[in-house]
Amino acid sequence: MAFDTYLLKRADFIFKNENDWEKILDRTLKLPPNEIINELMSSELKGRGGAGFPTGLKWKLTAEAPADEKFVICNADEGEPGTFKDREILTLVPYKVLTSMAVCAYVIGAKVGYIYLRGEYKYLVPELRKAIKEFEYFCNEVKHDFRIKLCLGSGAYICGEETALFESMEGKRGEPRNKPPYPTSVGFKQSPSVINNVETLAHTFTIFKYGAKKFYDLGVQYSRGSKLFSVSGDTPIPGIYELELGMSLQDFVNEFGDGDTKAVQVGGASGFLVPRKKFQETAIGYKGKLSGISLPTGGSMMLFNSSRSMYNVLDNYLEFFREESCGQCTPCRVGCQQLYNGIKAVKRGEKPTSYLDKLLKLTETMKLTAKCGLGQSVANSFSSIVENFREEMIY
Amino acid sequence: MNPVQDLIKSLAETHGRKRENLLPILQGVVEKEKYLSEYAMIEIARELELPSAEVYGTATFYSFLEHRKMGVYTIRVCKTITCSMKGKNQILEAIEEMLKISLGESTPDGKFSLLQTNCLGWCHKAPAMLINNDVYTELTPEKVREILKQYIQPTQN
Ligand code: SF4
Ligand code: FES
Numbered sequence: 001m002a003f004d005t006y007l008l009k010r011a012d013f014i015f016k017n018e019n020d021w022e023k024i025l026d027r028t029l030k031l032p033p034n035e036i037i038n039e040l041m042s043s044e045l046k047g048r049g050g051a052g053f054p055t056g057l058k059w060k061l062t063a064e065a066p067a068d069e070k071f072v073i074c075n076a077d078e079g080e081p082g083t084f085k086d087r088e089i090l091t092l093v094p095y096k097v098l099t100s101m102a103v104c105a106y107v108i109g110a111k112v113g114y115i116y117l118r119g120e121y122k123y124l125v126p127e128l129r130k131a132i133k134e135f136e137y138f139c140n141e142v143k144h145d146f147r148i149k150l151c152l153g154s155g156a157y158i159c160g161e162e163t164a165l166f167e168s169m170e171g172k173r174g175e176p177r178n179k180p181p182y183p184t185s186v187g188f189k190q191s192p193s194v195i196n197n198v199e200t201l202a203h204t205f206t207i208f209k210y211g212a213k214k215f216y217d218l219g220v221q222y223s224r225g226s227k228l229f230s231v232s233g234d235t236p237i238p239g240i241y242e243l244e245l246g247m248s249l250q251d252f253v254n255e256f257g258d259g260d261t262k263a264v265q266v267g268g269a270s271g272f273l274v275p276r277k278k279f280q281e282t283a284i285g286y287k288g289k290l291s292g293i294s295l296p297t298g299g300s301m302m303l304f305n306s307s308r309s310m311y312n313v314l315d316n317y318l319e320f321f322r323e324e325s326c327g328q329c330t331p332c333r334v335g336c337q338q339l340y341n342g343i344k345a346v347k348r349g350e351k352p353t354s355y356l357d358k359l360l361k362l363t364e365t366m367k368l369t370a371k372c373g374l375g376q377s378v379a380n381s382f383s384s385i386v387e388n389f390r391e392e393m394i395y
Numbered sequence: 396m397n398p399v400q401d402l403i404k405s406l407a408e409t410h411g412r413k414r415e416n417l418l419p420i421l422q423g424v425v426e427k428e429k430y431l432s433e434y435a436m437i438e439i440a441r442e443l444e445l446p447s448a449e450v451y452g453t454a455t456f457y458s459f460l461e462h463r464k465m466g467v468y469t470i471r472v473c474k475t476i477t478c479s480m481k482g483k484n485q486i487l488e489a490i491e492e493m494l495k496i497s498l499g500e501s502t503p504d505g506k507f508s509l510l511q512t513n514c515l516g517w518c519h520k521a522p523a524m525l526i527n528n529d530v531y532t533e534l535t536p537e538k539v540r541e542i543l544k545q546y547i548q549p550t551q552n
Binding site for chain 1: 415416421460476479
């Protein structure tokens, strides 16, 4: 099968310490906004939070939205199980994120930016405040009128969903809104807002510094650039790695596995489980016209070796979802509970094994009718685990 | 004015009295009081001129905004997949044994509470836990006992 993948290739942009951010900021702020947007568009950078919306287009739409007040928001509510890259970015290279926020503000015409940091990372606040202060001082120097505020979450995974995040910032329960309208026209305080993941903003810094072509030349068609991967589970070398997009899962496992990898969960609890027999035909990147299966991910890669029970894995994910569902819509609120209780009932023999098929149908309903990505994505891990490891669900 | 009212007033002064300032105020009360009492929520509602049901509804949405009295130190052990694969249960047992409490309980002297939480973002260094805002990773039962000892007997300088 002709399969357009790279062998695993490492990259080293994000954590490279650049001590010239002031120069980059100054230089970029002198370009016309249009030019900056075009540069981003031609890099083909897509959102690194997992959804994969083209970043340049997001900035363009917000820039074009008519409004007096606009906002740039950095989504640092990293909560997907198995993901820890954004914390590392904010710890090691926060100025890259701040620089990109300032450029975004200039492009869209915002005066205020926000970082929404998950409560679990509260210990980062003092260092971040220091970085912001230093940064604002420099913005002042170059006469760029821009302030950054810090908002702290309080232990709610759903607040990583962009509209739930706005609700939370507005002092309410973090319940996702209906979409459309999208944040580019109606975001924080009903104003057009760019909301970008921490990693996405760190990549835009790379593009401002090295140019779009440098970024575009990494990765494969439809999945350009590099990406941070949070690697955990049964691996001798857990950690954070920057890799080019488009590698096959087999190459990934060859590099990070312990020689006994039976499955990899790509994209965390809301992602997909890939069993060993499909490693070769699975590529890591956004959905495109690659032959074979192409799996997007926010970066979470969890490896499981043959000592692990996939039933326990699924049980753990479902417990997570039933606790983190915001409860606003029935398919998700009730669905998560039913799935959680359902697999337990099958395991205990209280329900026939055909009950698993009913549960699979239920996940299909959730996918179609749940209001936001949380409820819709439960089907991903559920069906990929149940279909590939059905016997482990029963015995 | 009693201390809770004082606290709420000063938090409202620092953050502002608009709806968007509610979360920082709730967080500020939890930090000082270790939880949101019914009384505190009603006082916040009064101070911000919000219906108290709105304050309660918002507060109870967030798992870190406790509305039961917590100890001075709240221990939250991660129970998500990697930590659970790497020995979260042994960690919990070690803590329960040392503090003589079960999951969800507080020590009688009000010093510690023990809870579980979802992924803390340290899966590559699992198992992990938070004690208030501080992160501890790559835990073993021995390591956990050492850590807790420091909290039980503060080191003298
Ligand atoms: S799908 Fe789940 S998390 Fe999303 S709005 Fe519905 S109940 Fe809330
Ligand atoms: S699973 Fe425990 S920190 Fe992520």
